[in-house]
Amino acid sequence: MFIAQAHRFPHEFWRYLIGSLLVIIASIVGQIPLLIALLMENGIDSFAGDSQQMMASLDPNLLTFLMLFSFAVGFLGLFGALRGLHQQSFKSVTTTRKRVDWKRILFGFSLVAIFTIVVTFIDYQTNPAHYELNFKPIPFLILFVIAVIFVPIQTSLEEYVFRGYLMQGFGLLAKNRWFPLLMTSLIFGGLHFFNPEVGQMGNVIMVYYIGTGLFLGIMTLMDEGMELSLGFHAGNNLIGVLLVTADWTAFQSESILKDISEPTAGADVLFPVLIIYPIFLLIMAKVYGWKNWKEKLFGKINIPETQLEAEN
Structure with a gap:
């Protein structure tokens, strides 16, 4: 099964703690270009001011690229953790199937993409005063290229860390399924606490973030693999970035x-x-x-008993 198969590799929990630290360090290193760009644009004194204003x-496309770039570097940390600490392949942290099921990824992506497009269109037609047309062909084309490449990297890193790596780590630690589902959802939601959306909409939006973590975790456990959650998360974020922006969101x-x-x-949160x-x-x-x-x-x-005997 999805969690149990990680037992074939070195899996002491301290390895997961160090591995998580490697991902965090790599992601922080990946934010250095963004910090340099902000420093060059605003000067060092501005770092004490409003981060959203900074x-x-x-430029929105430059900002989008630099924010997403850190996730690509974060993947290097995850690769180091899997290979160096666990001698584990990406496939074994992705699925229980013989090979990654790309049709499942496409299904998860399509399900949320179609839903988001339809709902956004209906809301735009129903409440036109809530929107203004922001479409500019050249900037949008640049955004499209950046988003198609880097948004799946961002969402995949989050899925591999929470629904893959830590789901297996917490599962082997607790020897059950509910604990890793709960823990990964709480941590996933908690990491969104400092998003600007929380400041604008209040702590109640944490219900959405934690609930989304539970939803993706249930999807992974029921399907014995991450393919559906990989596709769903990528579709949700990619279509969202391309369709609608706002001054108070993490991505402008x-x-x-x-x-x-x-x-x-x-009600729109619940x-x-x-x-x-x-x-x-x-x-x-x-x-x-x-x-x-x-x-x-x-x-x-x-x-499996054979694995327990081999350990002992």
Whole structure:
């Protein structure tokens, strides 16, 4: 099974702690170009001021590229952790199948992409005063190239760290499935606490971030692999970056539309978590024949006896 297969590799929990630290250090190193660009544009004194204002001083496409670049460097940290600390392949932290199922990745991507496009179009038609057309052909084309290359890198790193690497690490530590599902979701959501959206909409939006982590984790455990979550996360972020931007979001991009409405956190935060995500899970369950939900989400991690004997 997805968590249990990591038992074939060195898996003492201290390795996961050091591996996580390697990813963090690599990501911080990857932020150096952004810091240099901000320093050159604003001067060193501006670092004591409003970070959002500093970010806005950069060209949106340059800012998008530099923010996403750190995730590419972060992947080097994850590669070092898997190879150096665990002697583990990316495939074994991706899926239980013989090979990565790209059709599943495409299905997850398409499901959320189509939904996001349709919902955004309906909202734009229903509430046109909430948007202004932001489309500029050349800047958008540059954004498109940057986003298509780097957004999947960003989302894939997050999936590999939380739904892959740490899901397996916490699972082998606790010898069950609910603990890694809960822990990875809380950490995933918690890391979004410093996003500008939280400052604008309040702490209630953490329900959305933690709920999204739970949704992606359930998807991974039920399907015994990360392919659906890889595709879904990439589709969600990529289409979001290309379609709509706002002054109060983490990414101010050269997207097609700009949301100029006053940000509020209410039903629009709870609706995806309580209604849309369960519907998506039911669709995936129907397509891929998911069964035995209780065991897959709350059951124990069963390590083959041959592996236990080899360890002892």
